Amino acid sequence: MLHCLPMIDLRSDTVTRPTPAMREAMMRAVVGDDVLGDDPTVIALEQEVARVTGKEAALFVSSGTMGNQIAIAVQTRPGDDVIMGEGAHAIFYESAAAAALSGVQFSVAGRGGFYTPDELEAVVHPPVAWAPRTSLVAIENTHNRAGGRVWSPAAARAVADRARALGFASHLDGARIWNASVACGVDVETLCAPFDTVSVCFSKGLGAPVGSAFCGPRELVSEARRVRKRWGGAMRQVGILAAGALHALSHHRARLAEDHAHARALAERMATVEGARVDLASVETNLVSIDVVPPAADVARQARDLGLLIGASGRHRLRAATHLDVSYEQIETAAELLARALHEVMNGTTSAKADATTR
Ligand SMILES: Cc1ncc(COP(=O)(O)O)c(C=O)c1O
Structure with a gap:
């Protein structure tokens, strides 16, 4: 298990933690x-x-x-x-x-x-x-x-x-x-x-x-x-x-444009990966559907072992959600990890062989 690495979490936009300013506002609430x-x-x-x-x-x-x-x-x-x-x-x-x-x-x-x-x-x-x-x-x-x-x-x-x-x-x-x-x-x-x-x-x-x-x-x-x-x-x-x-x-409303740009970047990157298919025209906001050749659950499991959390929304479909707690750099890393997880599942490489240091 490689969970000592910080996870990038693209399972949902519900996973965000309150920012320090938000916590401050909550603490001071009348x-x-x-x-x-x-x-x-x-x-x-x-x-x-x-x-x-x-x-x-x-x-x-x-x-x-x-x-x-x-x-x-x-x-x-x-x-x-x-x-x-x-x-x-x-x-x-x-x-x-x-x-x-x-x-x-x-x-x-x-x-x-x-x-x-x-x-x-x-x-x-x-x-x-x-x-x-x-x-x-x-x-x-x-x-x-x-x-x-x-x-x-x-x-x-x-x-x-x-x-x-x-x-x-x-x-x-x-x-x-x-x-x-x-x-x-x-x-x-x-x-x-x-x-x-x-x-x-x-x-x-x-x-x-x-x-x-x-x-x-x-x-x-x-x-x-x-x-x-x-x-x-x-x-x-x-x-x-x-x-x-x-x-x-x-x-946090205006900044949603950033999440949308991140989603597009991830989609464009994944559209070039063998074994993945993304309908770029369907990426309009912060959610990205990625169809994969192997079972999506297997790819998600492998991705988790590499340090990326992503959900399976269908038998061969992954769903990534971008949000407040992921930066552009993390999106780039997420795309690399997902491409690698997909490659490993398609080639039958087990997660035990994954080298965490490349994160
Ligand atoms: C479109 C839509 N409506 C309603 C909900 C329900 O929200 P909650 O999880 O707060 O019950 C969700 C949750 O993801 C949603 O995506």
């Missing part, structure tokens, strides 16, 4: 009992997030999952149908919470995580008593399983407009809306505007240790507060965490 509604730092964060997303109100929640699930809970009834794109986080990675907590099912529109208004309409059930009733339509921007790809503002608006015309509510899973905004050069408020509700995360590209927000009309946010309490998600002096999120929001 707090109160947020369940009683008097934590000033939480109030400041919620006001700021509402302002940035252009919504009437916002609620600080523990995670992106809670934000999405609250959006579903407050905009559906048990037995309803929720339409999302292929590979949606709420379908793939939220432990069937929508079924367990809200009693809804999903229909999938389009392919690859993106869909058009007509593809949306194609999966709407007829208004008969024996069909599930559609009540909510959602998109994910950027789309995680689609490799961090960005919805074009016009395409997103078209879907939300059609949902509204059909009488459905619309939700934007904006866990990485900050990345989408930087990538397409359109402000967050404009990207959120077509949707009734939005969930955003502070603990991914923005680098806060904890937290997300559910944003929308005041009445729905007030209902969301009730649901959050019901699910055990209301916390007391949580301003300590809100301070980290506030710091992230004001200091």
